[in-house]
């Protein structure tokens with residue numbers, strides 16, 4: 499007998515640590531923007547495994563590049579060069595502010611590298627006391643200790659202390675607080691141009707430029723965490739391009755591999771020079787298969803016509819949510835840029851963002867939350883206008899059923 503969703507879930511619950519709370523479906527395959535569970539039920543994917551599956555599921559060029567590379571070479575480690583990683587780093591350098599790339603395996607690992615680099619760079623300049631890393635309330639930078647300490651949300655720290663020293667937190671968007679805090683001991687300011695997990699909060703206009711001016715003036719590095727919003731998600735190659743503010747260091751992951759695990763740190767020449775041989779590393783970083791996948795993602799997503807499409811579809815998505823809100827009056831605000839959107843639920847409603855996510859799933863659409871009161875949408879970037887309307891109609895049906 500074929501096993502259904504519940505059979506798989508029971509098996510999973512017997513063997514996994516209980517740190518996740520997955521929706522009660524076991525997914526088996528995907529086609530384009532559609533996912534199919536083990537019972538054959540189809541879902542329109544409006545979250546892409548949290549902004550990862552940028553080319554959707556089963557994208558022919560992506561599948562082909564991965565299959566080809568699997569047959570050629572799976573792993574080398576960093577004691578040899580490999581061609582896909584070199585081609586990928588060349589692409590990242592060609593299309594960004596950066597001169598140098600460090601490849602790793604996840605967002606948290608890219609941020610660990612960024613924090614280490616910031617401190618080491620100050621140390622190399624003889625500024626041994628310049629170790630402080632400033633981050634912002636509502637941020638999310640990852641789960642390993644450095645990235646976790648950088649994550650200014652107490653709920654993620656609870657019970658895991660002591661946290662590494664040298665981190666301090668400022669209100670997101672508050673330039674005056676940053677002006678008062680950035681000092682002679684500040685190694686870096688680490689900031690998401692749009693906070694993903696924190697509620698899809700777009701940095702207020704002038705905030706990133708203000709941080710750039712202050713960090714330059716006071717000798718600290720500016721690090722952009724674009725793990726969630728880089729690689730075409732906002733309709734530009736990188737989110738920093740919207741503001742025209744150039745950081746010293748940027749971290750990437752999620753959408754970069756189109757579904758394969760990969761992270762990257764990008765840096766200017768002068769800063770990257772501190773990562774001398776032996777200072778940092780990782781066995782799997784620059785894995786040829788992940789890099790071959792990322793090459794296809796970048797070559798597809800970074801075409802100007804693809805990016806303009808993302809911008810137009812993002813407008814359509816937010817317009818649709820706003821229209822829904824005109825009729826149902828459930829959101830305080832619809833935020834976002836390109837194909838990442840957050841709909842902030844009104845206070846006092848008798849349902850939460852996860853209730854909306856569950857109701858959407860019942861209507862055949864997969865979404866996610868960003869905190870308790872924000873519905874988050876981040877569909878594959880290859881979604882088309884018609885599919886977006888199907889998703890919006892389903893979200894409308896789901897929300898209508900929850901409204902008293």
Ligand SMILES: Cc1ncc(COP(=O)(O)O)c(C=O)c1O
Pocket residue numbers: 548604605606607609638639640641690694695723724725726751752
């Ligand atoms: C902005 C940001 N930084 C870092 C991370 C951590 O990435 P990973 O889960 O790949 O370690 C995330 C994950 O959600 C993120 O959104």
